Amino acid sequence: MSDLVLLNPGPACTSPGVREAMLRGDLCHREPEFADLMGRLRTSLARCLGVAGTHETVLITGSGTAAMETAVIGSVRAGRKLLVVDNGVYGARLLSMAEAHGVETVVVEGPWTRPVDPGAIADLLRSDGRIDAVACVHHETTTGLLNPIAEIGAIVRDHEAVFLVDAISSTGIESPDLAEVHADIVCGTANKGLHGVPGVSFLLLSTAKGTGRVAAAPRRSVYLDPAAQLRSQQAGDIPFTPAVQTCYALDEAIAQYEGAGGYEARLRLYRERAAVVRAGFARLDLPVLIEEPYRANSVTALGLPAGITYRALHDELKQRGYVIYAGQGRLSETHFRIATMGEIPMPRLVELEGALEESIRHLTKARGE
Structure with missing residues (x-):
C-alpha cells in the first residue's frame, strides 16, 4: 500500500523526512x-x-x-x-x-x-x-x-x-x-x-x-x-x-x-498540479462542478460517468494506485472528488488520466455497453 497516491483532501501524503521526524x-x-x-x-x-x-x-x-x-x-x-x-x-x-x-x-x-x-x-x-x-x-x-x-x-x-x-x-x-x-x-x-x-x-x-x-x-x-x-x-x-x-x-x-520557497512556490506548485489533472479531466469529458473563476487549486469535484457508481470507480482506481474521495451531502450520488494535496510526484498526476480512462472503460465494459 506504500505506493498508493492519496487523492483525498486530507490526510495527505507526506515526505520521508516528515515521517522520520x-x-x-x-x-x-x-x-x-x-x-x-x-x-x-x-x-x-x-x-x-x-x-x-x-x-x-x-x-x-x-x-x-x-x-x-x-x-x-x-x-x-x-x-x-x-x-x-x-x-x-x-x-x-x-x-x-x-x-x-x-x-x-x-x-x-x-x-x-x-x-x-x-x-x-x-x-x-x-x-x-x-x-x-x-x-x-x-x-x-x-x-x-x-x-x-x-x-x-x-x-x-x-x-x-x-x-x-x-x-x-x-x-x-x-x-x-x-x-x-x-x-x-x-x-x-x-x-x-x-x-x-x-x-x-x-x-x-x-x-x-x-x-x-x-x-x-x-x-x-x-x-x-x-x-x-x-x-x-x-x-x-x-x-x-x-x-x-x-x-x-x-x-x-x-x-x-x-x-522549497515558501508560500509563492507552493502556490505555484498547486496551480501546476491543477492544470495537469484538469486537462486530463477535460480530455475524458468529466465535467467539473465549479466554474473556472471560482475553483480552488487543490480539489476538483467531478460528475460521475453515466452508470458508474463512486464505489465502483474508487475500487478500480485503488487497484491502479490511486485513492479518490466521494462527493458529500447532496452530491454523494452524482459526483466524486480528486484532491492534489500533499507530497505527490508529478509523474503520478500525469499518469492519473490513463488510470481514470482504464477504470472507466473497464467498468463500462463490465456493464455490457
Whole structure:
C-alpha cells in the first residue's frame, strides 16, 4: 500500500523526512525541550503563512475541526451573534458548532457552486448591531469552491465584529495570501497544504482584534478554550497533553515548506498540479462542478460517468494506485472528488488520466455497453 497516491483532501501524503521526524523520540511535554519546540512552531507558523508580527499562534491538539470549534466559541461575546456563511458542508459545520454551544447565529446562505455575495454580509452588519463575528470557509472542500475572503475581510474590518476564516484546506496553497485578508481568527491544520500529519491544528489570532476577542468571550469549553490555551502557550506551557510526535512532524514540514520557497512556490506548485489533472479531466469529458473563476487549486469535484457508481470507480482506481474521495451531502450520488494535496510526484498526476480512462472503460465494459 506504500505506493498508493492519496487523492483525498486530507490526510495527505507526506515526505520521508516528515515521517522520520516522528521518530525523534519520546518527550514529556513539561520539559523545556517541548517548550522550545512549541515556541518554534508558534513563531514559524505565523512566519510561513505571512502574518508574523500581526498574529499570535495557538496550537491545538486535534484535527482541523477542533480548531474550527475553538474559533467559533471564542469569537462571540455574551449576548451577541455569529454570522455564518453557509454554502457548503463546512459552512454548515460552523453553524452546527455555534448552535451546539448556544451561540446565537445569523446565516447567509448561498448555492454550493457560487461564492457568497459579500454585499449580503455588509447589509446584515449594517442592520444588526449584535453581530459580533463573521465566519466564512475560504475553500469549501465540499465542492472545490473558493469564497471571496479578502472582500469580506475588507467589509468586516470597518465594523466592531471580528472576521473568522476557516482556512483548513486552503492554508499555504490558495490565494489570497492571509496577510491580504485582514482576518482576526484563522483556523489551520498541520496536514493538507502544509504536508504535515494529522493531529495538530492551530489558530492565528490577530493582535489587533483576535486576541482581545477570545479573552472577552465567555468560557464555553474546557479543552477548546482559546483564551486559556493562548495564556498558557504565551508562558511557554500547554494546558493538556499535546501530540508530541505530530509536532515534530509539523516542525519538519514547515522547514521543508520554507526550504522549497515558501508560500509563492507552493502556490505555484498547486496551480501546476491543477492544470495537469484538469486537462486530463477535460480530455475524458468529466465535467467539473465549479466554474473556472471560482475553483480552488487543490480539489476538483467531478460528475460521475453515466452508470458508474463512486464505489465502483474508487475500487478500480485503488487497484491502479490511486485513492479518490466521494462527493458529500447532496452530491454523494452524482459526483466524486480528486484532491492534489500533499507530497505527490508529478509523474503520478500525469499518469492519473490513463488510470481514470482504464477504470472507466473497464467498468463500462463490465456493464455490457
